[in-house]
Amino acid sequence: QLGLKTETLGHMIHFFEEVDSTQRIAAKLAYEGAPEGTLVVAEEQKAGRGRLDRKWFSPQGTGIWMSLILRPPIPPQQAPQLTLLVAVAVSQAIQEVTGLVPDIKWPNDILLHGKKCAGILTELQADPDRVRSVIIGIGMNVNQTSTQFPEDIRAIATSLAIEKGERMKRAPLIQEILLQLERLYKQYLEHGFRPIKLLWEGYAVSIGKPVTARTLDGVMRGIARGITDDGLLILEDEQNQLHYIHSADIQL
Ligand code: BT5
Numbered sequence: 001q002l003g004l005k006t007e008t009l010g011h012m013i014h015f016f017e018e019v020d021s022t023q024r025i026a027a028k029l030a031y032e033g034a035p036e037g038t039l040v041v042a043e044e045q046k047a048g049r050g051r052l053d054r055k056w057f058s059p060q061g062t063g064i065w066m067s068l069i070l071r072p073p074i075p076p077q078q079a080p081q082l083t084l085l086v087a088v089a090v091s092q093a094i095q096e097v098t099g100l101v102p103d104i105k106w107p108n109d110i111l112l113h114g115k116k117c118a119g120i121l122t123e124l125q126a127d128p129d130r131v132r133s134v135i136i137g138i139g140m141n142v143n144q145t146s147t148q149f150p151e152d153i154r155a156i157a158t159s160l161a162i163e164k165g166e167r168m169k170r171a172p173l174i175q176e177i178l179l180q181l182e183r184l185y186k187q188y189l190e191h192g193f194r195p196i197k198l199l200w201e202g203y204a205v206s207i208g209k210p211v212t213a214r215t216l217d218g219v220m221r222g223i224a225r226g227i228t229d230d231g232l233l234i235l236e237d238e239q240n241q242l243h244y245i246h247s248a249d250i251q252l
Helices: 022-031 076-098 160-164 171-191 194-203
Strands: 013-019 039-045 063-070 103-105 109-112 115-127 130-141 210-215 218-227 233-236 242-245 249-251
Touching: 013 022, 022 039, 022 063, 022 115, 022 130, 063 171, 076 103, 076 109, 076 115, 076 130, 076 160, 076 171, 076 194, 103 194, 130 171, 171 194, 194 218, 210 233, 218 242
Parallel strands: 013 039
Antiparallel strands: 039 063, 063 130, 103 109, 109 115, 115 130, 210 218, 210 249, 218 233, 233 242
């Protein structure tokens, strides 16, 4: 019923009215051997997750809450590339459907006018040398009004409807996300991360600017210089030392 135009992504769809988290369900399916392209979509998540077990607010019927299984033939250290690839695909889809041009804040925030409209969560099932599966979680606020966001995130969150000034259908958006994702993923498998990196840099807001990175090891300030070929953020500190950051929250 999604009217997909993709070749493989989303051809097996598990649809739920209500789940705890589509990530958990997709991870279980992946573990049980579900093929690449398997998609889990829910109308509502009761325990939607962000990174580091943060909450992802996923109310009924207003957004896209979905998880996709990929099985790329890559070593685990290249997995951060996929987060960036998905961020580009989501940005392109938003642009295609709404005409609005999003910004990407490394690694996984999609912003419209400085507020977060979508987030990406990449989780791995991997051996030391090889990825078994990557569960790509995509959360996108589509039709929320600002008062429908919980107070603690109202100032930082937005929806496509708020920015566009009109409500929109979710199925064509899912279709477009999968289409862009499939195109980029094919390109990635054939030509590597370089072409994706260039596209990513075109959407990135933080590059060349001073940022504060909160990592598990502490807080680091510096200028974001770009991303490595593995998808890590390059941060230059005041002593002109370069740091390579795997996962962090970035404040502009
Ligand atoms: C993310 O984490 O941005 C990843 C979000 C991934 C959600 C999808 S939905 C489908 C799949 N199933 C899941 O259970 N998860 C994935 P992070 O960068 O850690 O950002 C989390 C932070 O964003 C929270 O701490 C809040 O501050 C904020 N936040 C929570 N819900 C939000 C929302 N709906 N819109 C904008 N910001 C939100």
